[in-house]
Amino acid sequence: MRHVALWGVLIVLCAAVVSAAESTVYDLQQVKPDQPNLAFCEASWSATKPADAGAMPDFKGAQVYFADMKLGNNPPMLVAIAWYRDTSAANRPKVTVRNANGQMVQRPAPVGYKPVVYIDRNGDRALADETPLEATKQEIKGLWRDGLATPDITIPVKYDLADGAEVTHDYTFRFVFPPGMGATPFAYALVETAWRGRIVLGGRECDLTLLDQDVDARITSMGEGRGDSYKLQPADGKPADDANGGGQLTQYVQWDGAYYRLAVRPDGAQVTVTPYDGPLATVVAVAQSGKIQPMNVSVLEFFGQNTVAYKAGNVSKMTILPGKYNVFYSLTSREGKPAVSGSFQSGSEIEVKGDETTVLKCGGKLTLDVQVNPVPAPSVGPLVPAAMSTRPAGEMLSVNITAKNAEGYAFRGNARPGVVPARVELLDSSGKVLATSSAQYG
Numbered sequence: 001m002r003h004v005a006l007w008g009v010l011i012v013l014c015a016a017v018v019s020a021a022e023s024t025v026y027d028l029q030q031v032k033p034d035q036p037n038l039a040f041c042e043a044s045w046s047a048t049k050p051a052d053a054g055a056m057p058d059f060k061g062a063q064v065y066f067a068d069m070k071l072g073n074n075p076p077m078l079v080a081i082a083w084y085r086d087t088s089a090a091n092r093p094k095v096t097v098r099n100a101n102g103q104m105v106q107r108p109a110p111v112g113y114k115p116v117v118y119i120d121r122n123g124d125r126a127l128a129d130e131t132p133l134e135a136t137k138q139e140i141k142g143l144w145r146d147g148l149a150t151p152d153i154t155i156p157v158k159y160d161l162a163d164g165a166e167v168t169h170d171y172t173f174r175f176v177f178p179p180g181m182g183a184t185p186f187a188y189a190l191v192e193t194a195w196r197g198r199i200v201l202g203g204r205e206c207d208l209t210l211l212d213q214d215v216d217a218r219i220t221s222m223g224e225g226r227g228d229s230y231k232l233q234p235a236d237g238k239p240a241d242d243a244n245g246g247g248q249l250t251q252y253v254q255w256d257g258a259y260y261r262l263a264v265r266p267d268g269a270q271v272t273v274t275p276y277d278g279p280l281a282t283v284v285a286v287a288q289s290g291k292i293q294p295m296n297v298s299v300l301e302f303f304g305q306n307t308v309a310y311k312a313g314n315v316s317k318m319t320i321l322p323g324k325y326n327v328f329y330s331l332t333s334r335e336g337k338p339a340v341s342g343s344f345q346s347g348s349e350i351e352v353k354g355d356e357t358t359v360l361k362c363g364g365k366l367t368l369d370v371q372v373n374p375v376p377a378p379s380v381g382p383l384v385p386a387a388m389s390t391r392p393a394g395e396m397l398s399v400n401i402t403a404k405n406a407e408g409y410a411f412r413g414n415a416r417p418g419v420v421p422a423r424v425e426l427l428d429s430s431g432k433v434l435a436t437s438s439a440q441y442g
């Protein structure tokens with residue numbers, strides 16, 4: 001009996017040692033992103049000055065929006081963007097619009113704006129004492145030639161870590177204003193601070209980069225909030241099998257077909273990697289459908305709160321973490337003739353369970369729901385050319401075609417050269433065809 005008891009203790013000890021050894025902590029370093037990291041500033045912008053704000057500059061009739069930006073554990077930092085109208089031709093941004101003949105042409109926006117940013121760097125809630133940061137024309141390679149941007153802004157950011165320690169990092173970003181952007185109650189930033197380090201996943205070295213996508217100077221994954229983003233690049237340059245090389249940061253990432261938990265310290269300077277060894281769910285993908293057979297599932301992608309799983313090639317089977325997912329998949333003809341392809345996404349979440357097999361039927365007969373609605377006059381937004389804002393409401397129509405198969409998967413769009421398509425025509429009251437569109441499905 002003594003022996004049995006001793007074995008029990010030894011087994012428990014060994015198990016504790018093994019699972020502790022599985023987690024590896026890596027330090028990451030601050031770097032500048034390789035490509036522009038355009039981020040949407042999640043702060044709430046309001047035209048109302050906060051009640052506790054101190055002395056303000058003379059904004060001279062500009063449209064002003066205020067926000068309290070929260071960076072790391074810093075106290076909220078008061079920021080104002082003052083939009084000054086600017087009608088001088090030289091400063092009006094060029095926008096690309098469609099002319100009456102349907103050609104895309106460049107012309108100056110009707111009104112330009114000169115945004116000026118004020119940041120309460122000394123934390124006294126006053127902006128009159130701060131140096132204004134004027135946005136000037138800047139080409140941002142990979143994004144645009146003609147937008148506006150402030151100079152770089154570097155703010156020391158404090159973090160209270162879970163172990164009681166406190167660290168401070170410099171956080172650098174620029175407010176950026178895409179071409180043609182009008183006075184808007186929101187802001188984009190180009191975040192110049194990223195975190196990078198070499199980690200080992202399944203015996204392979206790769207470089208992990210973490211990017212702040214909501215301009216709060218914290219790195220969080222989906223489930224903890226909106227989710228920042230990551231990139232994984234193998235050090236040997238050989239792409240991994242069945243991996244997400246990047247995207248929205250989730251608790252678990254897929255690499256060479258296995259899953260790893262990435263626990264990122266909120267300041268981004270450290271990550272703990274733990275291989276996932278719990279139960280997996282099996283998904284069998286069956287391409288079934290109508291007139292054109294046989295079909296292959298060529299891409300299968302699962303989007304969940306905890307992970308995103310991806311597989312390309314001839315996908316007939318996949319193992320993924322248990323959970324709820326939206327599914328995206330592509331079908332192609334097995335023989336390649338006629339060239340057939342289609343991309344689809346699930347209309348609702350599916351749930352897959354550990355140690356169980358779920359059969360996913362991709363394809364099937366479709367039912368169509370066609371909705372035509374007048375498009376309201378677009379507001380002048382960052383991605384809507386300013387010249388389009390002069391269109392009256394009702395001049396444009398939107399046509400939404402939703403198609404679902406018997407399994408509830410929604411049709412998104414496809415292309416199939418060589419086959420007579422189903423055709424959708426949009427007619428006015430006199431029967432004149434205003435527009436046509438085609439949709440096909442096999």
Ligand SMILES: [Ca+2]
Binds near residue numbers: 119122126
């Ligand atoms: Ca101040």
Ligand SMILES: [Ca+2]
Binds near residue numbers: 213215216
């Ligand atoms: Ca963030």
